[in-house]
Amino acid sequence: MKALEEKIAREGVVLPGNILKVGSFLNQQIDTSFLMEMGREVGRLYAGKNITKILTVEASGIAFAVAIGAAMQLPVVFAKKGDCNNVSGPVYSAKVHSYTHGNDNFISVPQNYLKSDDRVLIADDFLANGCALIGLCDIVKQSGAEVVGAAIEIEKGFQHGGDDLRAKGLRIESLAIVESMENGKVVFR
């Protein structure tokens, strides 16, 4: 998505440790009009695929998932991290390693929010090593539902999580794929 690449080049900041900071428009501060435009782009990419549900993980995936859900008129489900005492009943869960925070998290979804006949589109803001995406795919499989594909705002191509999952047959549509970030300059694939 050309408009996203231009926005990253203009407003993104590269920090030490291969961290791409897009908090000013995509993450902690959200350019809502642009977000909804990204949602419509994903709707176009996955049109006609009979998707029934958008699945993401809290917190930073929620905004993108809502934009896709609004564009496609589909419900959004998000996996929660850790334990939560106001979730009742059985859950599907998976362990996900976070390289950003340097720890493991369990993520979970109440079982009644995923049905075996659901056709699920997984949405997330970033794809790097693919840990979150693998965990979300695992949760969908536990439910017996089908993963139709994934939609990602920004993929860090140089970390190869996306390539590995594509090689295994997962359709991944990333709106921007960063090939390198050397010397603070973002190069797209």
Next chain:
Amino acid sequence: MKALEEKIAREGVVLPGNILKVGSFLNQQIDTSFLMEMGREVGRLYAGKNITKILTVEASGIAFAVAIGAAMQLPVVFAKKGDCNNVSGPVYSAKVHSYTHGNDNFISVPQNYLKSDDRVLIADDFLANGCALIGLCDIVKQSGAEVVGAAIEIEKGFQHGGDDLRAKGLRIESLAIVESMENGKVVFR
């Protein structure tokens, strides 16, 4: 908002400890079309107030804030809980007690996401004791910006956080106010 009251009466579940579970349409699973309708309702309530930014707190406030931002064509900022090593630079922060999780959280917003000339609408999914709302107001005040008001999906009127803040002059628009939840029956104010 009559449609929200009807939806809560139809799909909400009252759990022990005055917990109102609306996860099936408003929280962990989101009826996106209805969410966007709530966003438009808030846009109507705060029309003409020259709001420049929507502020919420992760995670469950994000969806509602995005819906309002989309309706009003305004950016959304969310406060993060705890520490995060990919936030750089100075932040405004406040301590918030969570009755749901039984602990204290610091919430914070990078200083460059709130300007002294911003006119801020605070959005959140629930208002009970008002702790999150007070923390978010505190953060706005630190920035020198103005709190125009708050928009809440569901206020638990019997916990009086909303009444206390209204008595102090804060405009709060709650789309549904639950007056009581005795014997599993939800009564609206």
